[in-house]
Amino acid sequence: MTTTPPTTLQRLMRLSLITQIAIGLVLGIALALFAPAATKSVTMLGDLFIAALKAVAPVLVFVLVAASIANHKHGQPTHIRPVLMLYLFGTLAAALVAVLASFAFPTTLVLNAPQVSGTPPGGILGVLKNLLLSAVSNPVRALMEANFIGILAWAIGLGVALRHASPSSQKMLNDLSDAVSSIVHVVIRFAPLGIFGLVAATLGDSGLDALLGYGRVLMVIVGCMLFVAFVVNPLFVFWKLRSNPFPLVFTCLRESAVTAFFTRSSAANIPINLALCKRMGLHEDTYAISIPLGATINMAGAAITITVMTLAAAHTLGIQVDMATALLLCIVSSLAACGVSGVAGGSLLLIPMATALFGINADVAMQVVAIGFVISVVQDSAETALNSSTDVIFTAAASTAETGEPLNLER
DSSP: OOOOOOOHHHHHHHSOHHHHHHHHHHHHHHHHHHOGGGGGGGHHHHHHHHHHHHHHHHHHHHHHHHHHHHTOOTTOOOOHHHHHHHHHHHHHHHHHHHHHHHHHSOOOOOOOOOOOOOOOOSSHHHHHHHHHHHHTSOHHHHHHTTOHHHHHHHHHHHHHHHTTSOHHHHHHHHHHHHHHHHHHHHHHHTHHHHHHHHHHHHHHHTTTGGGGGGHHHHHHHHHHHHHIIIIIHHHHHHHHHSSOOHHHHHHHIIIIIHHHHHHOOTTTTHHHHHHHHHHTTOOHHHHHHHHHHHHHHOOHHHHHHHHHHHHHHHHHTTOOOOHHHHHHHHHHHHHHHTTOOSSTTTTGGGHHHHHGGGTOOHHHHHHHHHHHHHTHHHHHHHHHHHHHHHHHHHHHHHHHHHHOOOOOOOO
16 A cells, blocks of 8 residues: 655645744745745735734633633632733843943934824823723723733733633633634644745835944844843843753744744734743743733833933934933833833834933934834834743743743743
8 A cells, every 4th residue: 555645735734833934934035035026916925914913812812811810719829920020120121231232332313314103102101191091991992902901901800700600601711712722723823824925025125225224223222132032031031940041042032033023013922922831831820911911011122122212312412321311211211111012113102202301302202213113124023022032931930930840842
């Protein structure tokens, strides 16, 4: 009896998801380099993938958080507090790295960029007010607008209320959570095609020519993000686990940062991170809350962008910045980063709030924002990759430190 040899497609389907994504990445780059005119024909693949992730993420978070809390047994730990502490310290550390790098490698900007639309918040109180208003938003509106603060608030409230419901109601909620998770799994399986379309479209439309004029400031921003990813985050993980942090760090960078880099949306990457946490064997009651919450408040990359761009504007205008003011900027940038929306370019409109510390007027500040949009092809992608992968790294580190259970880092 002879067996039919597997086709090329069957061989590809047998590969791991990460290998398939890597192949899509290489093919997207090749298409953009050798046939840039053809990239427009595959743009739809990337658009569909991002749209599917954004569509399913709010429903998944709402149902998963509500189900986790409703079925939570009394006395069972959730380990949310140590994750939140890592989020806070990690964002502050990233802002401090950006300050030190800006002093070591001062950069200037050509402030003749065109104005951009958008209304930045008036200050820290404005950011905090927006966060509180988001928490009490109408639940239907929160789901439609992917307002994850509002989604979390309503999901937690519903979950607490359903803790006293009948076992059949709690089981139905669990079944609904499993059903939505199955849909997410199907969407994630299309990640290689989505990444292929996103890479080809990005390089085909923008290329790298627009970045050359702002190469120095971009190198400082990306350099800070790489330092945080490969030095600061591993130090936090070692502090929690007292073991080699790099297997966990590299796993999260490979399986979370890659997709986040090209989707450029922390919100769209929530299903990817939830699936990764589940595969690593983390406590579901912990990651069901910490991952969507991290997509809103754990913004190390955003803190770096805000800090570097603000200090670059100050250097350009000849404003002397002392260390005390720079440290204050760290705090302002960290708090401002908590108000960043989980979409592409979300951190840029918060730059005017930070530049206000140095008396820089709004017109100049919005020119800095415009420059941010020019370099966002790389800056925003790297920022989102750092933000999203750090959510999983800190959740895994804190959860493992509390439970003592080993992580499953196999592909």
